[in-house]
Amino acid sequence: MRFILHGLDWIGIRIADKKLQTMKYNNIRRLYYLAVFLLMAVSVPWYRTPGQETELIRGFPDWVVIAFGCYFTIATLNMLLWFFSRTER
């Protein structure tokens, strides 16, 4: 039961323990910032040779597809965090 409550609590549906919830929310927020900076770093093709011709994925260079993927993931994570975020009182 406690496991289920914590699971629901983690996705922001039920507030079982406000202190616990705040701690978890802050941890999730930290994870979110980390994920955003990692995805942003991956979106820039610094790990490829400049001027190199790359494989096309459905007509688009792979680095463009990766960048798009990163930005949509950031936007989705951002949306989830907004939906589950609680404004400080």
Add this chain to the structure above:
Amino acid sequence: MISPLWLITTYFCLLIPLCVMARRASRNGSAIDHYLASRSLSFFVLFLTLFATCLSGNTLMGHCGQAYYAGFVWVLCAGLWAASMGSFHLLVPKMRPLAVRHNFVTPGDWLRFRFPGQKSGCWLRQLTAFCLCVAMGNFLFSQLKAAGEIMALMTNDQISYELGVILFAVVILVYDSLGGLRAVAWTDVFQGLIILLGLLLLVIWLGGQSDNLAQFGEQVTSHKPEAALVPDRAAQIKWVSLLLMAYMSVVIYPQSMQRIFAASSHKVLNRSFGLMSILGVGSSALVLVIGWCAISMVDPNVIHNRDQVLPYILELWAQSSTFGRLAANLTLLAVFAAIMSTADSLLLTLVSIFKHDFVLASDRQTLSKDYWIAIVVMGIITAFALNRDITLWRLLEFKLELLIQCFPTFVIALHYRRLPAQPYLAGLVCGLVFLIASLVCGITSFGGLSAGLVGLAVNLMVIFIVSRWCRNREWPGNPVAD
């Protein structure tokens, strides 16, 4: 293109009843009612006003032109949206409750609350207000410019660029003064829906030009093979620099801050930002597709300025069929709506900052001076906008460079409340001096990093140095101690 002037006239006429309704709905003539609609914006209205305000003429015309010229590397435009929407997590959860509890109307109210009874706090508020006014004035100027360009193109120069700018300024001025934020937000709902519809129609038409997505990508690479190559190091550093700039500057937009203060509840605000983040990236993807399609459709010799790419595509669409003509007109109206919704919010915010943030205490019960301030501000910016020789993209960059200098004053001061105003003031002054000096010397970047970002580094370094000196000193009215 067959004169769509009737469409714009009808559009203006449809806005009038909305403004009149907003005027009637106003509860009193106070600043909080005029600038924040008495904190009554519901989810639907708040979300669409945020969307329409953020999706400006720069986003549609500037980014479309950039995608056409720069090719695939301009995928970073979607990153700018993703980064900027994410940055609001730094501000909203702490700022919103303070704004409600202490009746903030303008960004300057935060600084009044944060640094009470400090002379340096007063100077910091005035200098920050000055930066915000210059950045917003510059932004409004670019919206007027975009409106003038579109009107001239639509009417085949029957309405000249100059006359277009003046007409647009007058319309904005009238409905802004009539109903304040309530009128702006209600008209933004209408404008936001038109923008979404127009963009979708255009992308559907462009999609019909290629059999599938793969063919579309191949068309771009065959017309511009260099677009598919991995960008060089300089372009990559600029990419990172722009992402960082967007992350730290868009959060300071006063018109967004105004909407944060004006939401009817925290929940409504969070949900609006949530939906905005995904729809913003989606819209920028649509704008990118339009710009990239233009590579295979538009001869570069025909385009004299990158801001003309989108209007030119629309002209091609209008020539294709009768439905195309109607849909192109509707999309043109969407561009116009995007410009208009951004411009009206900017004017409202500018007037509120001019009225309240430069003085020690301001009258918040009446609006007698506000109308005059609006007329003077709009008059001056319109006079500047009559100059046609500057591209929208450069204007957008300069605005971000200036706004990013205010990042510590809002975000760092919000999270780290032990410092008095002196370190922030010293940092802001040094950051601005650095930025202005580099612009005067014609230096726009340092090893690929924009001057604004390097200016922010100087700003933060000065804050750190001065804060070591201030750390153990007592300062009056510390809200944390209170």
